Amino acid sequence: MYIVQLSPELAPVAKVGGLGDVIFGLSRELEIRGNHVETILPKYDCMRYDHIYGLQIEMHDLWVPWYGGAIHCTVWFGFVHGRKCFFLEPHSADNYFNRGCYYGCDDDIMRFAFFTKAALEFLLKAGRRPDVIHCHDWQTALAPVMLYEMYQCIGMDQQRVCYTIHNFKHQGVTGSEVLHATGLGRPEYYYSYERLRDNFNTGAINLMKGGIVYSNFVTTVSPQHAWEARFTDQSCGLGHTLDLHQQKFGGILNGVDYEMWNPELDRYIPSNYGVKTIEQKFANKDSLRDRLWIRKGYSPLIAYIGRLDAQKGVDLVRHAIYYALWNNAQFVLLGSSPDPAINQMFWEVKTHLNDNQDCHIELGFNEELSHLIYAGADMIIVPSNFEPCGLTQLIGLKYGTVPIVRSVGGLADTVFDKDFAHDKALHERNGFVFHEADYHAIEYSLERAIRLWYDYPEHFRHLMENGMNCDFSWNHPGAHYLNIYEYIRHK
């Protein structure tokens, strides 16, 4: 099958969070299974160009219709660790992708609407006719809308669309401008409840809703979150739309690329290890402590890695730092936040704990350091308010770093409490789970984890091994996505 991934992120060249990892891992798995896979991305100025091989021009002159005129683009091709990628570079005064960042600009909606339009124009004009176009999140949600309403009648009538929602919080709610810019036009047509009109703001259109309505199949990234999206408020207003389209909606758990995230092969850690050589993990703890100026000694090291967003339960993260320090544990945080208030909060924590030899707060994005933390820490916390899938707990499991998580979304599908997962056999229990989003709940889990580490090291080690023995590779999800592609292809 010929599959094109349309995505704003791809690890490790353009990665903000889990979406980038997912596109990379899924593409690789689909290729291993004999499919032809290409990814189309914006050509951001701030990408990690050191991870792109053989970058060369694929098409000099791609003219993309925009606001009744056209923008001149260059299409580049290159390999990202073996994955085939096209990068779209517009030449216009808007400088859509030369902003020194991926997201966070006032005109994000226009930037990604343009990207989506340019991607379809490229496929059309280059004569590329994938069997399936797989779109992701609000940024590329207009692809099925434009495909059905515009491109179908000019030569792209065989293409089918799978649309994956990685995060319902950002939906691309906007005005009619984007209809005008892309050439979709006809606001009166798209402003209908059955199409793109936002379910609550009647004066707005909702790109994610358009993606759901127009795609041949819609997925989110774990079965539990698919349920939450339909039956709780976690789809942020799209529950009724999902209900109307329930026959084409489901949850598929994300995988982890075990070539990129594997303690046996990891190039960024000083001591490789596996489940049979687990004691070699501890050299990484030493190395992490050396690197971050944390004192060595007999104490557990707890980590947090992730975006510092309200979604991630930042109050609980902050509380966990102090709780760990009060209870003879060490703490390492690696995170960044575009939100000034949250950023400020963690700068204050960092300043406050600056001289503390048991703690390090690293505010920023650092892929290489994240590998060392996964390998060096004993436990990793994920106290999210909501979590569609979550990759940090899955990577933690693979690295023998015991997850302590709140029971939501994909966390509930993948982490099973050592003491309370009564429906699981002992060897399937792999972490600590709490339910309420309050201090007491996370404290109780942290306490159980820290106590186990000190008092029953053998039991703690079993928990590490149970995690390392889990298979959260792309093997199963890859097969599920292929089933969906096959199903929609023949519709």
Ligand code: ADP
């Ligand atoms: P989300 O997609 O909501 O950001 P996930 O848990 O699905 O969360 O994925 C997070 C991914 O981003 C993981 O691979 C994690 O290691 C990585 N990551 C998040 N923040 C940072 C950071 N500050 N530095 C390095 N890697 C990070």
